[in-house]
Amino acid sequence: MCGITGWVDFDQDLSREVAILNHMNQTQIDRGPDADGIWVSAHAALAHRRLIVIDPEGGVQPMIKHRGAYKTVIVYNGELYNIEELRNQLRSCGHHLTTRSDTELILAAYLEWGEACPKYLNGIFAFAIWDEKEQMLFVARDRIGVKPLFFARIGTSFIFGSEMKSLLAHPYVAPVIDEEGIAELMMIGPARTPGVGVFKDIKELKPGHILKFKSQDLDIKPYWELESTYHEDDFDTTVERVRTLFQQAVERQLVSDVPLGTMLSGGLDSSAISSWAAHIFKRDGRGPLHTYSIDYHDNEKYFHENEFQPNNDAPWVQLMSEYIESKHHRILIDNHELFNHIDRALVARDLPGMTDIDASLLLFAREIKKEMTVVLSGECADEVFGGYPWFHREELINADTFPWARLAADRVPFISPEIIRRIHPLDYLESRYQDTLSEVPRLSEESTIEARMREMFYLNLTRWMPTLLDRKDRMSMAFGLEVRVPFCDHHLVEYAWNIPWSMKAHGNREKGLLRYALQDLLPQEVIDRKKSPYPKTHHPDYLKLMNNRVKKLVEHKNAPLFQLVDRKQVIAFLEQDLSKKHFPWFGQLMNVPALLAYWVQLNQWLIQYQVEIK
Incomplete structure (x- = not known):
């Protein structure tokens, strides 16, 4: 697994913007603590942080393959589980493979099958390929959405990354939320509507989708969807x-x-x-x-x-x-x-x-x-x-x-x-x-x-x-x-x-x-055994700690939380005996301490990410 990020702009010379790319890449160092790499051309810049799982020597990224005089470059986050089958299939198609890494297989699959290549992959993945011949960025995400991919279209620039923090590290992407983002936080959160990045300019590439960015045109479509058929097996x-x-x-x-x-x-x-x-x-x-x-x-x-x-x-x-x-x-x-x-x-x-x-x-x-x-x-x-x-x-x-x-x-x-x-x-x-x-x-x-x-x-x-x-x-x-x-x-x-x-x-x-x-x-x-979910803490100390932290927020007259949350209602809630309060929220997975903690996180997020509410 890894972290990927990048930037494409057909109206700028990105070879002069390496510092920005490096900054975006370093925000994801935790995802890939073992190695890093960047590749920059006039209109495309790709970066990668690597967590080594397979083929330490052969899986270095960004990885380049040549198609005639043109380069095809990939950054990839994920893992393939049909490596041997795919390798044999690609070799039978005439591809010369020089590593054991699945990164090379995805790149070869793109060269062989083009935008249909994700259909041949069994695994969890998000990858971006710069096709120098076509002057196109091709991006794909796994069918179920196990691996993340976010993007922003700002002016003539297309910016992407495994995590939103890599996009927010770019000077063009501002931490702004509007009505949609607010509604996601207050009514959908901690979930998100697929495709929505909460921040105004950030979107999510949905699971099972591909994306092409070429000549300022952005094209997104599914390559996989659930299909309903009648079940014939007994x-x-x-x-x-x-x-x-x-x-x-x-x-x-x-x-x-x-x-x-x-x-x-x-x-x-x-x-x-x-x-x-x-x-x-x-x-x-x-x-x-x-x-x-x-x-x-x-x-x-x-x-x-x-x-x-x-x-x-x-x-x-x-x-x-x-x-x-x-x-x-x-x-x-x-x-x-x-x-x-x-x-x-x-x-x-x-x-x-x-x-x-x-x-x-x-x-x-x-x-x-x-x-x-x-x-x-x-x-x-x-x-x-x-x-x-x-x-x-x-x-x-x-x-x-x-x-x-x-x-x-x-x-x-x-x-x-x-x-x-x-x-x-x-x-x-x-x-x-x-x-x-x-x-x-x-x-x-x-x-x-x-x-x-x-x-x-x-x-x-x-x-x-x-x-x-x-x-x-x-x-x-x-x-x-x-x-x-x-x-x-x-x-x-x-x-x-x-x-x-x-x-x-x-x-x-x-x-x-x-x-x-x-x-x-x-x-x-x-x-x-009856189903039991991921375990939660039941210790009263945790509730006390969270209760005290929210009380401090209430006492802080400039706490940004109260741009979104009603201070009077929070005060009234805290005046109750919360050890006996039942407030099932979000499928019972979140209880009273979790509600308090969500307010704490929301306040901290507004501060730490310098969020502007529009």
Whole structure:
């Protein structure tokens, strides 16, 4: 994994602007701590920060190949999992390949297939290629959007980068937000609408899309989209196909020239990945698999069961580690350190985010990185196979909004009256919801419940899942840790998309089909375990720390937070006994401490990024 950035302008001589390019590149040093490189011509400038995973010597970037007298130059962030198949295919087409790196394969694939090249790639990626012959920049992002890519079109310049901070380092890109950005922060956040960069001039290249910039013309279009077809396999065939696709995805993603392990929570998804990875390690004589779990000091003392978090992970982690004979590492997070890393997590994401959940993953990644460069994680199985409570409760299925935002009206009183008049918060949320429904690829003659569940899966795959993938990428790459997500394998996603709900909900369980398909890999106790999300801290000290920090903001008459948030409402909220206050926000993953922390991050973001509100 790496960080990429660049600048194209057909009306300027960019060879004179190396200092700007270097500044943009250095903002992403955490993504690529091992090496850096730049390439500059008259109208194109590309830069790269490298995290070495495969072929240390042969994968240096920017990488150049010649097409006759013309250069073709690539910067690339990601990992391919079909390296050998692609290498053989390209060699059969006459390409002479001189390295083991996947960077060279992508460049050769572009030379062979042009803009169709992403269709030949299995992996997670965002890359930019300058085609000197065509005088064109070609950019592509992986199908699911595991790897990020942002861009800005300012005058005659096109500027891009893996993270928004690289764009903001360019003198042309100003940290300005308008009504759309405000509405995203106050009603959609910590999620983002696909394609929206929150900052006024910054956009996101959507997953599964390509971009071409040539002669001042910007052309963006999808190369991959979910397609709805009737599922023809019977239940037993479907089970076998899901199991096979899962096992293939995990095995493909174990390729690495550096130490590799897995994240293990003791839940179905991470346990299945760890189990199959351990099997491959033993089969190939790679030694014991290293597994990693996270918890918080004294969490067992303060943990209380609820619908969204029914039990603690620790006993299940021990059970699985013993079952697969892994070398396990339990990482304990101190609540004061968690509190102190809220601001660091903000910088990693470039936006207010999932607060303590972000910060804890940041610290988790920091500790894993001391021993590993790559880990596999169980993200996205819930979105692909239906794991959340909102897939299974009728009132949530029929909520007629984003299921995780059904209590969004409770957020509105905290928004300043002036901002409410500007953004019409509930109308904005409704418009984004309706936009999403309008995109759903539908099937005729599908039953009412199957049609609604198709909508639910689309909402989750395209609006909720990117939030978690954003989090995973930014927090892990903040310490140069590559996290791979086998449940995002596009073959598995494509197949699962068209499996009817009646099969996915096998046994009337969340992820019922997946549980059944994985039963030979796991102890029955883990197969039966009720879903429990990424662990949160339950320690009262964390709430006290966050409460005190917000009180200080309230006392600060010039705190920029209150350009967006109603000070009186915050004061009234703080006067309550917050230890007994229930404020489920954003799918119950964010509670009272997280709401306070979001205000803290929002205030800090306005200050640190010198944000101008227009």
